[in-house]
Amino acid sequence: xxxxxIMYFNExxxxxxxxxxxxxxxxxxxxxxxxxxxxxxxxxxILIAVPSFVFxxxxxxxxxxxxxxxxxxxxxx
Numbered sequence: 250x251x252x253x254x255i256m257y258f259n260e261x262x263x264x265x266x267x268x269x270x271x272x273x274x275x276x277x278x279x280x281x282x283x284x285x286x287x288x289x290x291x292x293x294x295i296l297i298a299v300p301s302f303v304f305x306x307x308x309x310x311x312x313x314x315x316x317x318x319x320x321x322x323x324x325x326x
Contacts, residue, residue, distance in 0.1 A: 264271060
């Protein structure tokens, strides 16, 4: 894909397609657009995360164990 982009969209190829007097757009930044496309995915992720955590914590089993085992592990012992 990168090779295709380099081959077809280099300066020489664009001047052949668009003509010798072609001037590309000089738009570099659009702050409102960048803010919007940062906020929208954030909101979508939050909308997915909240129900997921509610479901995850609702599945947590809380019970009184009848037997407790204490295990001690030692490294290099």
